[in-house]
Amino acid sequence: MTDILINKLQRENDSYKIIVNAMILTMDSDYSFWKCGSILIKNDRIVALGDISISREDFPDAEVIDGTGKLVMPGLVNTHTHVPMTIFRGYADDLPLHEWLYEYIFPVESEFINAESVTLGTTLAMAEMLRSGTTTFNDMYYFVDEIAQVVDQTGLRAVLSESVIGFPAPNSPTPNDSLRKSEGLIKKWGSHPRITISFSAHAPYSCSGSLIQKTKSFADKYNVPFNIHVAETKKEFDESLVKTGYTPVGYLNSLGVLDSNVIAAHGVHLTPDDISILKERGVSVAHNPECNMKLASGVAPVPQLLKSGVKVGFGTDGVASNNNLDLFEEMNTAAIIHKLNSNDPTVLDARTVVEMATIGGARVLGMENEIGSLEPGKKADLIMMNMSQPHAHPVYNIYSLLVYSLQGSDVETVIIDGEAVMLNKKFVHLEENGLYEEVEKIAQAIKDRSRELSRIK
């Protein structure tokens, strides 16, 4: 036991939490792990953790959380998603990509995506993310002000961006309008402790080169991430070669927009040269294995990316194509698909996968100094999982257990920015009552309209 000395004089406005008797997985650079330890949280940050003795007398007003039978670890980081799309969960599955997108998703998006449905879909997404242990997510969609309001109220941490696209978006008639909107959002949300407003261009095939450059220049101006879908499908890759003479990555490189604030979503179809470019430019990749499999897009060369030193995190993509926001599923799927795809059961070992979902995801978002691991001085973004369950035993290897056996549903308590936002599966701020009924109402309207459209066709 190491005694820690902490200033006994608590300032009146400081709030303390102490987690005791917990199994603690830190994901720090030493992979520190305690079978039974404590964590001291002051306001939004971790003060101390591990095999420490914390005198409760020193913190008489601290909230004490019993960690007996629980695993505490960093909250998971979702590096690519479109949260309002939860309202389309299961609307159109088992379809060819083009039919899915052009005959199902785009028509309902243009008709049903508005401030109200975005608020509702985002609320549903926040509920699902908290339940499955995600504490930070990186989103590109529309009506970001509405998304930000829900994030503010429900307690998650998010990097949010309006998706700039080369045709009228649901909330922006022109790309310039979208960019102006984003600047307004930066003014409004810029000082929020949990919200970062960033910039996104939809994809190389849906935005002109100059629009991509312009959007990127805004990201640089404000020193925030820049998101873009890149090389998701073979079709995109092949068409890029024909249209631009470059691979999608090569094309973006030729535009001069690739550097260390760029998050390339998907990166499925990459040449060795593309991987070198990504490494040289410091570009990060958001890997979405389940979505890529479900739409038969392919398998991103993640083992090669990691070997080259490219930063890779996990994304779920939107629920319309996944169909969930559960990063535990992505971890499991990634671990096994890359073994199969490489014909090598040693690639993407469990620890590497847990790293990608935590500190690796934080690196992708440029937030590795604040989140992604449990360390003194870092933000207190953590999850507590119930280990008193059949699939959680025995524990030979904690990483293996996390990747191959534990599930999002094992998460019971979530603390973000030092605040408990879910306690024993009960949401602290989010109102579950009536939520599902509201979601079903909008789904019914979409179904009715869909039937109408198919009658017209």
Added chain:
Amino acid sequence: MTDILINKLQRENDSYKIIVNAMILTMDSDYSFWKCGSILIKNDRIVALGDISISREDFPDAEVIDGTGKLVMPGLVNTHTHVPMTIFRGYADDLPLHEWLYEYIFPVESEFINAESVTLGTTLAMAEMLRSGTTTFNDMYYFVDEIAQVVDQTGLRAVLSESVIGFPAPNSPTPNDSLRKSEGLIKKWGSHPRITISFSAHAPYSCSGSLIQKTKSFADKYNVPFNIHVAETKKEFDESLVKTGYTPVGYLNSLGVLDSNVIAAHGVHLTPDDISILKERGVSVAHNPECNMKLASGVAPVPQLLKSGVKVGFGTDGVASNNNLDLFEEMNTAAIIHKLNSNDPTVLDARTVVEMATIGGARVLGMENEIGSLEPGKKADLIMMNMSQPHAHPVYNIYSLLVYSLQGSDVETVIIDGEAVMLNKKFVHLEENGLYEEVEKIAQAIKDRSRELSRIK
């Protein structure tokens, strides 16, 4: 509403259960589905279900289960597993197959598999299966009498077999001893309402041709299933060609052992001719997608098998290689891996996948007249899932929701043979108290011995 007439005179010993207000997915041949319906269960069987009115006065002693906000569906069928191996969960992962099997699994099996550890591992497996909605499983391992006792006590339905193998097994010095043991088990358990004793030969490469033939003849004599691992790895396939001049399936066919009571586990490496043989002979395949991916064994040609009319169900395989017994994960993984592998997002649509996990699995076990769907006259083997959760909304398509969004952990209540064996996540018979501590004790002994062995090497 259709009124149903049921003899009002309840015999004194009859027990009735009524599930009301539930969403009901039957998986019958019409894919009948009710958004709100009832189910009447008499003793071990379903009497009526659907949009029916059941007068509670007619069944004053019936147990009434409220299905509000729940989905009721057939319990899932696991067609291939080795349940005692739960004690090795996470013991050895991310390793090449040969090293995993020969340096880790075989040594600990020979040292730690005994009556006591099998009882413990099986109990843990029963807990995990109930929690994730499996009501029937097909097992091949050792110490089957001990497994049967746990199955008897915990309430699941099982097809159990001693695995005959061409070298001394943990509980049988010779294959003949194992076969004699199996005949004894048939005498002991033959009339059990939930247990079927069957026969298994481990694999074409680990048993002689005559041993396979002999074991199969026992299965024929007792008219029970015959299990065998077939064509799991490329290595097995290639070596079979060299040693026997046949593919693994062709070799078994040349032995004259392939017919409709045969369950071929894995079937990853199959030629078009192999698929024709399986179809002609009426052989079933137990598909284990997650295990096959994790060990980089390959992808079974399931779309082709289904197209040819071969019966295919899901298996989890043992926990040492999966690392869990959750069939919801297999459903999700199967749906997406075959899309990727076929480069076609329309293959293995969600309904087909749910079918494979329920009535399809029952067909593999030759039990389709008794289980696998909810129909009057069939056994009452069903699960109730909690739909009041973020990832369970909206409901556009119930199959899609089951495969891509719902999870094993959503299962709250399990009824098998008309008996509630899990109610609101509480086990009725199974004692959870102390179970995990016992499992950790044996894991600690395995870890200690492992360290010792690595010191010796």
